[in-house]
Amino acid sequence: MQPIRTRFAPSPTGQLHIGGVRAALFPWLLARRYGGSFILRIEDTDQSREVSGAIDTIKDSLKWLGLDWDEGPDIGGPYAPYIQSQRRTSYLDWANRLVHAGRAYADDRSTSELDQLRLDANNRHRPFLARDYRPTTKNQWQPGTVPLRFLSEPKAYTWHDEIMGELSAGADAVDDFILIKSDGLPTYNFAYIIDDFEMKISHVIRGLEYIASMPKYLNLYEALELSKPKFAHMPHILGPEGNKKLSKRDNAMSVLEYKEQGYLPEAMINFLALLGWNPGIEQEIFTLNELIEKFSLERVGRSGARFDERRLLWMDGNYIRNLPLDELYIRSEHYWPPEAESYPPQYKKNILNLVQERLKFLGELPQLTRFFFVDLPIDTALIKDNKKLAALSSGQLSALLNETLTEFNSSDFTAADLNLHLNQLLTRLHESPAVLFGLIRIATTQAPASPPLAEYLALIGKEKTIARIKTQLEHL
RNA sequence: GGCCCCUUCGUCUAGCGGUCCAGGACUCCGGGUUCUCAGUCCGGCAAUCGCGGGUUCGAAUCCCGCAGGGGUCACCA
Numbered sequence: 001m002q003p004i005r006t007r008f009a010p011s012p013t014g015q016l017h018i019g020g021v022r023a024a025l026f027p028w029l030l031a032r033r034y035g036g037s038f039i040l041r042i043e044d045t046d047q048s049r050e051v052s053g054a055i056d057t058i059k060d061s062l063k064w065l066g067l068d069w070d071e072g073p074d075i076g077g078p079y080a081p082y083i084q085s086q087r088r089t090s091y092l093d094w095a096n097r098l099v100h101a102g103r104a105y106a107d108d109r110s111t112s113e114l115d116q117l118r119l120d121a122n123n124r125h126r127p128f129l130a131r132d133y134r135p136t137t138k139n140q141w142q143p144g145t146v147p148l149r150f151l152s153e154p155k156a157y158t159w160h161d162e163i164m165g166e167l168s169a170g171a172d173a174v175d176d177f178i179l180i181k182s183d184g185l186p187t188y189n190f191a192y193i194i195d196d197f198e199m200k201i202s203h204v205i206r207g208l209e210y211i212a213s214m215p216k217y218l219n220l221y222e223a224l225e226l227s228k229p230k231f232a233h234m235p236h237i238l239g240p241e242g243n244k245k246l247s248k249r250d251n252a253m254s255v256l257e258y259k260e261q262g263y264l265p266e267a268m269i270n271f272l273a274l275l276g277w278n279p280g281i282e283q284e285i286f287t288l289n290e291l292i293e294k295f296s297l298e299r300v301g302r303s304g305a306r307f308d309e310r311r312l313l314w315m316d317g318n319y320i321r322n323l324p325l326d327e328l329y330i331r332s333e334h335y336w337p338p339e340a341e342s343y344p345p346q347y348k349k350n351i352l353n354l355v356q357e358r359l360k361f362l363g364e365l366p367q368l369t370r371f372f373f374v375d376l377p378i379d380t381a382l383i384k385d386n387k388k389l390a391a392l393s394s395g396q397l398s399a400l401l402n403e404t405l406t407e408f409n410s411s412d413f414t415a416a417d418l419n420l421h422l423n424q425l426l427t428r429l430h431e432s433p434a435v436l437f438g439l440i441r442i443a444t445t446q447a448p449a450s451p452p453l454a455e456y457l458a459l460i461g462k463e464k465t466i467a468r469i470k471t472q473l474e475h476l
Numbered sequence: 477g478g479c480c481c482c483u484u485c486g487u488c489u490a491g492c493g494g495u496c497c498a499g500g501a502c503u504c505c506g507g508g509u510u511c512u513c514a515g516u517c518c519g520g521c522a523a524u525c526g527c528g529g530g531u532u533c534g535a536a537u538c539c540c541g542c543a544g545g546g547g548u549c550a551c552c553a
Contacts, residue, residue, distance in 0.1 A: 011553055046552055111551075118549095127478045127549070147551050164481070173479060173549090181551040188553045212480060212548035235482075236546080271488095274501095278489060282500045301489080304546070308487050311502045321515075358514035368513085386512090419510095426510080437511035449513030 004036025005202045008062075008069075009192065011043045012054035015254035016061040018307060019207070019237045022272050026234060027205040028067045029273070029295040039199060040072035042083045043192070045185045061255040065265045066288065071199075079199040084191050091186040092143055094194050094224065095179055098150070099141055103223040104179060105134070106141035107149040130176040144184035149176050150220060157215045162203070162232035162297040164211070173215035193217065197226050205297070208233040232297050235276060238306045253307075262335050262362025264323075267316040276305045285318060317360040328352055337366035339373040347372075350459050354451035368449070372460065375468060376446035378475045383442060388435050394476040400439055401469050401476075403429060408469075413462045418454040443472035 006027035010020060031038040040062070044050055055073070062069070071077025081087060098104035114130075121128035131152055141148050152175055158168040179190040186194070196204060211233050221228050258268060270286055278301075279294040286294070320328065329349050340348060355368045370376065383389045389397065404425060411421045426436060437453050444465055450456055457465050 013553085043553070049552070107551090122477085125477060167480075169480060175549085178551050183551080187551070208481070209547060209553085275488070280490070282490075284501055303482050305489090306487060308502070311488065314502060317515085355514090357516085360514085423510080433510045435511085441512060451513090453511070
């Protein structure tokens with residue numbers, strides 16, 4: 001069996017978004033599954049669409065996700081270069097073979113001329129086929145002047161797709177198309193075929209938008225007399241509401257934005273792998289190795305899958321909860337609120353220990369932990385919006401807090417001892433936890449949510465706790 | 477419009493002729509967890525398998541039509 005060689009071949013036209021990641025993930029998984037190679041190739045033959053810095057962005061995205069490549073523009077490889085604009089002599093070489101074989105011709109018609117033909121065909125409700133309008137005069141082709149067009153030999157095709165199964169199309173799907181543009185660079189339709197052949201790619205895995213062009217490609221392969229790789233066309237990832245293909249317009253879809261929000265790459269990979277693929281068992285959480293071990297193109301679904309961010313959120317929280325504390329601490333480094341800067345690592349680890357199970361993504365850290373580092377301003381709405389506390393007079397509330405102050409005075413402020421005192425208070429005052437604990441929580445955090453009372457008070461310490469309760473007392 | 481593909485709970489999906497009056501997960505709802513939020517545990521709602529015909533003793537599963545959705549018809553990828 002031929003070695004498995006797959007590739008991800010993006011155009012450097014901007015951010016790598018969710019759909020793009022999956023276009024990299026599946027070929028990567030396949031290559032890793034069979035001990036093959038994963039190649040990164042940059043398809044930059046349309047210079048007008050190129051965005052500077054896009055190549056780095058794409059590489060950063062892949063690196064963050066852990067999708068490493070064995071050959072590519074930065075690290076080279078046996079079939080370098082891996083940037084299409086640097087491979088033009090190769091394309092020209094193959095193009096000339098086609099010219100000599102009589103399977104390609106110079107097309108010196110203007111775009112407006114072609115547009116007119118298209119329009120005419122359209123008006124007659126007939127599909128426009130370039131091969132029905134071949135120019136009558138044969139011109140010598142000079143690269144870099146006019147485009148070179150493939151001369152097709154139309155016929156029906158049936159072929160196998162590793163994901164979609166048996167596919168077929170009639171001869172009408174085969175047409176003459178541009179191989180080399182007037183600027184001397186190849187179109188995607190020509191370049192990928194040459195590159196994949198020269199780079200010995202075994203599986204072409206890409207989006208289903210290319211299915212419609214397959215008959216043309218098959219015809220070209222024959223004209224070129226090249227062996228074909230296996231093809232696998234993936235269904236699209238659809239946007240959150242419509243059935244439309246997920247696009248950059250569905251905001252926050254750039255992978256790097258998820259990184260900034262503090263999503264874990266392993267959660268992202270797990271989530272994306274299960275979007276459109278599943279191993280047929282009821283397991284939902286997979287390590288990267290399990291994914292590699294189980295992945296197969298046959299089990300990729302044929303219909304589009306909607307991107308559901310809530311599921312991603314759940315999965316990310318799941319991964320965060322299962323991280324060892326020290327690991328979580330390292331991952332959290334850039335997500336603390338600014339006030340945390342001066343605090344020692346151990347204090348932050350203790351805090352993480354308390355908030356870990358309520359974190360869904362690291363970006364939530366500031367809102368969950370600010371009160372550990374700074375005295376938040378008194379928020380009177382907290383008491384006002386609490387049904388049970390709002391029913392009490394400020395005198396009653398003050399009495400409760402003063403009793404708390406006395407009780408805490410004799411505590412050593414370990415969580416266990418704090419709990420002891422808290423329970424004594426409860427029985428002594430004949431008060432319910434909902435009222436007493438709720439009040440103390442508000443007084444000591446000024447935040448809408450927090451970890452269990454005794455535990456975070458132990459961390460904040462006696463001094464701050466007392467001070468905050470006193471401040472609250474002044475505002476009742 | 478032509479050609480091609482797709483169609484199971486709101487969402488991701490399992491299912492490849494009988495074990496499915498359809499299973500899991502997310503979401504949502506109810507309850508437990510001394511207070512909040514989250515988590516967790518328990519329980520619940522939710523698909524007559526797009527529709528209509530066949531084939532078969534028997535169909536979500538096979539066949540044919542239809543409908544809906546998507547893709548594609550560039551010197552973009």
